[in-house]
Amino acid sequence: MPAIVLVGAQWGDEGKGKATDLLGSSVDYVVKFNGGNNAGHTVVIGDEKYALHLLPSGILSPGVVPVIANGVVVDIEVLFQELDAIEARGVDTSKLRVSANAHVITQYHRTLDRVSERFLGKRQIGTTGRGIGPAYADKINRVGIRVQDLFDENILRQKVEGALEQKNQLLVKLYNRRAIDPDEIVDELLSYTDRLRPLVHDTSLELNQALDAGKTLLFEGGQATMLDVDHGTYPFVTSSNPTSGGACTGSGVAPNRIDRVIAVAKAYVTRVGSGPFPTELFDESGEYLRKTGFEFGVTTGRPRRTGWYDSLVSRYAARVNGVTDFVLTKLDVLTGIEKIPVAVAYDVDGQRFDEIPVNQSDFHHAKPIYEYFPGWSEDITTARSFEELPANARAYVEHLEELSGARISVIGNGPGRDSVIERHSLLHD
Template sequence: MPAIVVLGAQWGDEGKGKATDLLASQETIDYVVRTSGGHNAGHTIVVNGERFATHLLPSAILTPGATSVIGNGVVVSPEALFRELDGLRERGVTDVEERLVVSANAHVIASYHSTIDKVTERFLGKNKIGTTGRGIGPAYADKVNRLGLRVADLFDEKILAQKVEGALELRNQVLAKVYNRRAVEAEQVVEELLGYAERLRPMVADTGLLLNRALDEDKTVLFEGAQATMLDVDHGTYPFVTSSNASAGGVCTGSGVGPTRLDRVIGVIKAYTTRVGSGPFPTELFDEDGEKLWKIGGEVGVSTGRDRRCGWYDAVIARYATRVNGLTDLFLTKLDVLSSWEQVPVCVAYDVDGVRHDEMPMTQTEFHHATPIYEYLDGWWEDISGCRTFEDLPPNAQAYVRALEEMSGTRIWAVGVGPGREQTVVVHPEA
């Protein structure tokens, strides 16, 4: 399977880094590619008991021999990129820059993007979206408005100055007249961005050409999703979404690799559900069970540091993610967190004003008013963190996995029973 996609099937934080790292450790992965989002993403990987977090970098930057690629669909903060690279070097991860390639066509997050992001959220007050304030949305907005800066522009001072001045002509009007903030000096922004050019230049390439040639040579390319399906700007819980396409379709536009070249699409999904930030969340818990999931699961955002909202598994969301992404497999994470419940509820449908919905409601209003319809599965008390085969799992845990598989509409390829690379149970070895 030379072209494999790994993406989130809920609202993010499902453990995509663990799935990517597992694939990279089991197979010869030649390239791992980020195709959307920015440094608002967060992947946690545990290698030999040591915990690492990546944000802008693909998680396989920790896999020796694999080349990490930041595709054209990503928005890149050079400051955040270099900070992350330096942090890995300080922890003994060598040759990180030598194994990183950045698309010349990826858009750049400038300092004024994060300024706009933060003041807009404050201005919205109770109607805020819940962004990270890191400039991702404004950078994508400039991209669509054709006012954006691309990585390649950092190597042409004249073009860069023209583009920054053009973008700030509009942005400064908004800052001064709407938000009562001081205008941003174009010269200052240009000088800052040019300061990144020399270090960045050796990493930059035509990544679409690079990846297509790699596939022509039967090399294995792993496309790593950022955020998740329910945060996709088209298919998520709009407007409480990210600013890019985090579903499988975004992999093609964000990498320059056509859809007919993708062989396998793996959705990563937790054995329960979490969400960071604002927006509707039908199975969200506000009781002791929610507190228990949060505590045992360590549910704090890798990138944001914000507490994650917790709820039971939502099979409606899983079926939707399977359909929207054309999933071939699910990777179920954090099954170990559910040990010690007598019964585990699973949302199988929604009630919307007395009408049962087995599939995602069509409108935002309907989804906002959806209440979960639960089925209750028998729980287990055993510690499953040491299980290494599916047969090692307690019978009720096996039954839980099989039930989710049936409800979700696709096979569960593997199950995570702990944070470590080795703490994984393969359910379908033939996958």
């Protein structure tokens, strides 16, 4: 049975939660392998809308084992808030697993995130202020707190005191803030241990054993390819690897066990936060996409920047991730647009680029070269097969497929759970 990696092909908010939900009834485990509560999935089930931030969206599928793996940074307070919220709506959360090796976001990570971002002024990265970056920095600096540390008070206290020796110097002398009391942090973290203990597992071992037993695993990436710390628009990126390779390091499952890589892309493009965005729109077309597509952040409520489909970004995602299938979402948002532009190349100071420039400055100054495709005016939200789409909508999808480097297997044509068109199976060739 397959191990499937699901990633975002653009700058996030592509509709990965819907794709995960589509696969949910066919998989046994859904694994979150990177990020924290700085990104959200919206899943619509009937008349119910669920906004998930830290929890894997597979937690909404009965019978699925949801896993927060070692590559995630966990704000335990947020974890319990989310669990309480969905349990109050009747969702069974008893199967949730949390990796003993996942790192913990503390109060001092959130504080440092906010004050350091303000300190940057015009050079702000556009973080959510939720402590994600500082927690990952501590992980790399080998001064992080792991979930397992909460069950050994002596180790926990040593690590918190060691981390705060330097951080309090920064807070007091550079940022003019009060020092943080280590006891305050330790007491807060210890208050979670009783509830947390039953959730904590050796998730790498369990996932590999599940594959050995013929189970199907879905690895769900937070954020997206263009926000990858190594392969995205650095420094305007997240602090982890949301690309397919991150699924291996973030879960403890080896690369040769991955069978498929599914990338989700909108039929246009959005971005939240700072950084280059070649097809960004500043006119009524951009506002139309924002309003029609309800382009506001699940986690932050921030309005998203909007732009036309960028085939160079999709080809890049296909290459970096080894994409086998694309899921194209929000095709219905383009209904009523007479001519739909698609970026097929960039112009950088008179030089044509058919692939994303490796030089960040070139990418920042890139101007899109568009091809225009005829639009459609018919309502497509009731279509359940590719043949039911208007001819121009079918042609648009087929052109994007030619430009994007992998087949478009699924099309999202409305906000509902069942508003999908399956051209090819995501589980089998």
